[in-house]
Amino acid sequence: MKKAAVFLLTSIALQNIGAQSFIQAYKNRADMVTQANINTNLQEFAGFGIKKTGTTANNNALDWLKNKYLSYGYTASDFSEDAFTYGGNPSKNLIITKTGTLYPNQYVIICGHYDTIVGPGVSDNGSGTSIILEAARILKDIPTEYSIKFIHFSGEEQGLVGSNHYVNNVAYQGGTKVLDIKLVLNIDQVGGLIGNNNNTITCERDTGGMSSNNAASNTMTQELMTCTTLYSPLQTNLSYAYSSDYMPFEAKGYTITGFYETILSNNEHTVSDTYANIDPVYVFNVGKAAVGALQHFAVASTTNNLLSTNELQKSGETISIYPNPAKDLVTVEFQQKVKQFKIEVNDMAGNIILNLENQEKINTSGLKNGIYTFTIKTDKGNTTKKIIINK
Numbered sequence: 001m002k003k004a005a006v007f008l009l010t011s012i013a014l015q016n017i018g019a020q021s022f023i024q025a026y027k028n029r030a031d032m033v034t035q036a037n038i039n040t041n042l043q044e045f046a047g048f049g050i051k052k053t054g055t056t057a058n059n060n061a062l063d064w065l066k067n068k069y070l071s072y073g074y075t076a077s078d079f080s081e082d083a084f085t086y087g088g089n090p091s092k093n094l095i096i097t098k099t100g101t102l103y104p105n106q107y108v109i110i111c112g113h114y115d116t117i118v119g120p121g122v123s124d125n126g127s128g129t130s131i132i133l134e135a136a137r138i139l140k141d142i143p144t145e146y147s148i149k150f151i152h153f154s155g156e157e158q159g160l161v162g163s164n165h166y167v168n169n170v171a172y173q174g175g176t177k178v179l180d181i182k183l184v185l186n187i188d189q190v191g192g193l194i195g196n197n198n199n200t201i202t203c204e205r206d207t208g209g210m211s212s213n214n215a216a217s218n219t220m221t222q223e224l225m226t227c228t229t230l231y232s233p234l235q236t237n238l239s240y241a242y243s244s245d246y247m248p249f250e251a252k253g254y255t256i257t258g259f260y261e262t263i264l265s266n267n268e269h270t271v272s273d274t275y276a277n278i279d280p281v282y283v284f285n286v287g288k289a290a291v292g293a294l295q296h297f298a299v300a301s302t303t304n305n306l307l308s309t310n311e312l313q314k315s316g317e318t319i320s321i322y323p324n325p326a327k328d329l330v331t332v333e334f335q336q337k338v339k340q341f342k343i344e345v346n347d348m349a350g351n352i353i354l355n356l357e358n359q360e361k362i363n364t365s366g367l368k369n370g371i372y373t374f375t376i377k378t379d380k381g382n383t384t385k386k387i388i389i390n391k
């Protein structure tokens with residue numbers, strides 16, 4: 001929701017690489033955003049029509065979102081809903097939580113609204129919605145030190161009704177801060193207009209409202225810009241945050257940042273905000289930037305999770321170690337039966353926690369929550385996989 005806003009404060013970003021260095025594993029995952037998935041998400045979103053808060057179409061879009069998360073392997077226990085009413089009609093925000101390994105009670109929020117007004121809202125905000133879905137799909141099994149909340153707000157177009165409700169009833173309860181939020185990354189209207197040279201994304205920092213959180217927002221927005229140049233082909237434009245779901249968070253002192261299209265389509269809140277009029281490649285590229293940045297802010301594992309699979313394939317041996325995350329039992333399964341093998345389980349400090357022989361079922365009930373490496377040693381060599389214990 002950015003209609004008719006004054007858009008004056010733009011400046012060329014200074015390159016501020018600082019301590020942020022390129023991480024190959026983050027790039028590999030950013031590159032797992034697919035154009036096909038983005039296109040499908042955008043078209044399915046368009047198919048629900050006008051998703052005005054509290055309407056059947058609005059509820060249908062909510063159900064569609066839940067089914068997407070289930071298809072990625074999230075379960076109902078990862079979901080929560082924040083219900084509110086607008087004009088006497090009920091609507092819901094959808095929150096999916098992925099638990100962090102080191103700071104489970106500190107959250108990085110990536111959010112965008114799924115309600116629309118007047119038109120199907122493919123840019124405003126099918127674009128942000130599609131990107132959040134891709135980020136959740138790709139990071140499902142990637143350990144992150146901070147917890148991540150993927151939030152789809154409703155009621156945005158009626159004046160940030162859903163995000164206001166969430167901030168004042170979930171993040172804060174009775175005026176008391178409940179949620180420790182490291183950062184709110186909002187994505188709203190990044191569809192662009194087909195035919196434009198959409199090679200730049202606007203990164204929005206907090207410049208007003210409460211002033212005590214401006215400096216932190218400036219730092220995080222600089223980091224967002226750096227991530228964008230590291231993990232996507234896009235250039236960046238620094239601007240200011242306004243009129244979207246990060247603002248209720250800002251008003252409570254939380255640190256916010258955001259993505260917004262640079263060359264405006266001016267199709268928002270009209271019947272012309274359609275799939276045919278947006279630039280799907282732009283959404284794809286913003287998706288890469290978002291997945292790169294989300295890994296940076298939530299401190300994702302820097303281990304290339306594809307590596308161990310490749311090593312196994314080279315040795316001609318296939319070992320599955322599952323589930324991941326695991327609770328009280330981990331299973332080791334060889335494609336071809338192996339009689340003699342050893343299993344060493346280490347914590348992240350390198351201490352040996354378990355040392356076993358020839359056991360395909362490993363009792364992990366004595367392990368604390370965290371990340372461990374499981375190394376399987378056979379006469380053909382060693383295979384190591386990171387397993388999260390999360391009870």
Ligand SMILES: [Zn+2]
Binds near residue numbers: 189
């Ligand atoms: Zn919007």
